[in-house]
Structures are given as structure tokens and as C-alpha cells.
Amino acid sequence: MQRRTLLLLSGAAVVVVGGALLIPNDDTVPPTDGGALAFPGLAQRLQSAAKIEATRHDGALAITRRGETWVLPAKGGYPVRQEKVRELLTGLTELRLTEARTTDPALFDRLGVDDPTKDGSTATLLRVLDAQGAPIAELIIGRRRVRTQGNVPESAFVRRPGDNQAWLAEGRVPVDSDPQLWLDRDIANLPRERVRRVAVSRTGESPLVLTRGEGPDGKLEVTEPTEHPPLDETNLDEVGRAFEFLTFIDVRPEADIPGEPLGEGRFELTDNLAITVKPRKDGETLWIAIAAEGDDEAARFNARWRGWAYQVGPWKEKAFVPRIADLRREETPAPAAPAADDDADAPPTAGTAAAPATPEAPAAPAAPAETPRQQ
Structure with a gap:
């Protein structure tokens, strides 16, 4: 019995191996001499x-x-x-x-x-x-x-x-x-913590200055003007993130930059680096020309940026040249009080039937006079 089982298993193995040799394999690499x-x-x-x-x-x-x-x-x-x-x-x-x-x-x-x-x-x-x-x-x-x-x-x-x-x-x-697949779209990637001060000169607006507080957790705050409405921390933080993972959509020579100028924003960063951004708006598109000041880092940036204008996302306008209105906190409206029922006591208008009066409950009968006791 054991010998018969062994013979059957051996025969099955031969069939399996033979079948595997007959099945084509697309991944088999044909032998070549390298060509x-x-x-x-x-x-x-x-x-x-x-x-x-x-x-x-x-x-x-x-x-x-x-x-x-x-x-x-x-x-x-x-x-x-x-x-x-x-x-x-x-x-x-x-x-x-x-x-x-x-x-x-x-x-x-x-x-x-x-x-x-x-x-x-x-x-x-x-x-x-x-x-x-x-x-x-x-x-x-x-x-x-x-x-x-x-x-x-x-x-x-x-x-x-x-x-x-x-x-x-x-x-x-x-x-x-x-052609778009051949372009390196990166402009800069500077962490927000490096931005220490931002001075904005926006066309038609009063000067705006933001300064980062001291310490590792310091945040950008508006220091000019000194009087301003409550501001949103997220909007302020977006100004600091202006150069984080900054990429362009399109590029052209700076001499061909389209649109109307919006002013300029000057960003002062750590390590003696300053960057000036001059945005222009052309319909719904935003173009910027940028220049750096400072040491070797600035020289490397200018070697790439000089002479070029970049189209960036339109949302970057509020980061490069924000207005005080762009930074203010949106007030949550208080819930409206329920309206008073002013018509409760108003007489019915002409042509409107008055509601029937609620009948009054009948008066309780008077108590009978006390009957004199018989003597």
C-alpha cells in the first residue's frame, strides 16, 4: 500500500513539473548577448x-x-x-x-x-x-x-x-x-521661524509692519499701526509661511511681467538674509519678482531669481502684501434674540373676525343664610 501511494505521488509530481514547463511565462528574460x-x-x-x-x-x-x-x-x-x-x-x-x-x-x-x-x-x-x-x-x-x-x-x-x-x-x-515637465518649479523653502520682520508697502494702503516675538515660540504680531482690530493668528502665520515650499505655476522674463503693481513686501530673516517681493496682479493671476540681500545665501538665490518673473498661487497675495483687513479676525455674529410677539394685544384688523371670548366660569352660588336654631 505504501509503495502504491509513493508511485502515485511520483506520477503526480511529474505531471505538475511537465505542466509548468508548458505554461508560458511573460517574465522570462530571453537569453541575449546584450545587443x-x-x-x-x-x-x-x-x-x-x-x-x-x-x-x-x-x-x-x-x-x-x-x-x-x-x-x-x-x-x-x-x-x-x-x-x-x-x-x-x-x-x-x-x-x-x-x-x-x-x-x-x-x-x-x-x-x-x-x-x-x-x-x-x-x-x-x-x-x-x-x-x-x-x-x-x-x-x-x-x-x-x-x-x-x-x-x-x-x-x-x-x-x-x-x-x-x-x-x-x-x-x-x-x-x-x-516642456512643463522639464522645469524645476521650486523657488524657495524657508521655514517660517526664520522670518523676523515684515514691512509691507501696499499701493493705496498705510504702511504695515509685522514683528516676531522673542523666544522659540515667538509669533508674528502687527507692530505698526499700533491701533488695529483683533487679528487672526492663522492669517498672521500665513505671512510667515510666505517662502515655505514656494513653487511657481509659470515663468517668464521679468521684463515681460504682466499686471498692475500691488506694492512690495520686505522680509527680514535670520542669518543676514532679506527678501523683497514685488507682486503684480493680472486679472485672477499673481506674478512676483523677487530679490535677495545678504551673504552667500542671497547670492545663490539671486543667481536663480534675477531677471525672472514667477506666476504663483493667487492666495499668496495675502502673504506677500497683506492689508490689515486681510489679517483681522472674523467676528462670529451673536445669535439673534427671538422676536417679540407685538401683535398679541393688537385689535383685529378690519375684515377679520375677532376670536370668540373664552366663556367665564359660572359664579359659585351664594351660601344660604344661617337658619336660626329653635329654642
Whole structure:
């Protein structure tokens, strides 16, 4: 009996193993020799790169080189994230063609390597050009191939422009055609505790000065004017948070800043740093130009801020150039007293029947006269 059971279990194990070998596994990595580089010797040629273009049917990106900095012409030459450019160019130099795929143009859209300018296409045409506009590297990048295994390199389907041979390429080439994705939106991140004094000169308003109290728990308080309505601590704290996680929505050269000037706010911070903000309002949008004064920290800020105007959230107006009305505490209205019933004793108006009077209770009968006792 034990021998028979053992034979049955052995047979079942053989069936299971055989079935496992027949089931396809999408995560299995086919053995390859690593593939040939898509662009041999590209690293040396990239020394003369002057422009990067990424084209899709729904948008295009152009990044140009200015000295050692890559910038966005569409944003007035504002610097892009330099590490993103390095990652893209490094990815091109390391890209390897691992598997030849279709040469049938009718199948290109399945791999995402069809004409990038065609409506509905998901392909991206990436071009790296030299100063004369000659291509250094060109590639149509299609769908990425996703694998769930760990430590497996990324791969994507690619094709050279003018060539009908599509390839599966191994490597990461992070290309985005949306210019907004190339911008570093951070302006500053200075904790509110560093703000010691704020002097606001708002157009059409009296000067306003806020000063932080002494000690680690000191709070901003209005010290000018000395007479003012009750103020809200949360609104005061927002002034101190003006530069906490400050990011921009859009950017343009300062000479092109739109809108009407609102005045200026001067923020004095610890470590000998002062920042002046000059906001302008253009309809519902708020633009600011900012400049720093002080030591090395101020120099670093000015290297980024000088010459630029930033669009920020409209709620920042009350932080950069607040009015006393923006800081006051909202009074909670007292509950209204119930209305008096003034019509209780009013005579009925003409045409209105008077309410019937409540009948009075009948008077109690008089007590009978005392009957004299018989003698």
C-alpha cells in the first residue's frame, strides 16, 4: 500500500513539473548577448550637442544649450532640470538593440513606432542636433515593455527614422514632449521661524509692519499701526509661511511681467538674509519678482531669481502684501434674540373676525343664610 501511494505521488509530481514547463511565462528574460549599441561612439559626439527635440502628434519640445546650461526657449530661456538632460543623453549612449522585430509598416502602430506626427500615434521622435542643425542621434521611441521581475533593465520598441526595421531596445531613455515637465518649479523653502520682520508697502494702503516675538515660540504680531482690530493668528502665520515650499505655476522674463503693481513686501530673516517681493496682479493671476540681500545665501538665490518673473498661487497675495483687513479676525455674529410677539394685544384688523371670548366660569352660588336654631 505504501509503495502504491509513493508511485502515485511520483506520477503526480511529474505531471505538475511537465505542466509548468508548458505554461508560458511573460517574465522570462530571453537569453541575449546584450545587443549592439544603438549609437556607437555617441558619448564623444555629444560634446557638440546644441539642441534636443522631442516631437509627438500632440506637442513638441525644444531644449537648447547655452554655454554649459540647457534652457527652454519657449519659456524665455529659463533653465531646465540639468539632471534630466544628463539622464536622457546618458540613456542614449547606453541603449542597446537586443531583438529585431517587424519590418512591416502596417504593424508599426502595435509597437508604437509609427509616424509620430500622425493623429493618435503614441510614438515620440527624439533628435539630438549640433549647432548647425545636423543630427547627432535620431530615434523613434515606442511602447515600453513592462516586466515584473526585479533587477531587469527597462526596454522599449524603437525604430530609426527612414528605416523599416523595428527593434526591442534595452535601456532607459526618459523623454517627455511637455516642456512643463522639464522645469524645476521650486523657488524657495524657508521655514517660517526664520522670518523676523515684515514691512509691507501696499499701493493705496498705510504702511504695515509685522514683528516676531522673542523666544522659540515667538509669533508674528502687527507692530505698526499700533491701533488695529483683533487679528487672526492663522492669517498672521500665513505671512510667515510666505517662502515655505514656494513653487511657481509659470515663468517668464521679468521684463515681460504682466499686471498692475500691488506694492512690495520686505522680509527680514535670520542669518543676514532679506527678501523683497514685488507682486503684480493680472486679472485672477499673481506674478512676483523677487530679490535677495545678504551673504552667500542671497547670492545663490539671486543667481536663480534675477531677471525672472514667477506666476504663483493667487492666495499668496495675502502673504506677500497683506492689508490689515486681510489679517483681522472674523467676528462670529451673536445669535439673534427671538422676536417679540407685538401683535398679541393688537385689535383685529378690519375684515377679520375677532376670536370668540373664552366663556367665564359660572359664579359659585351664594351660601344660604344661617337658619336660626329653635329654642
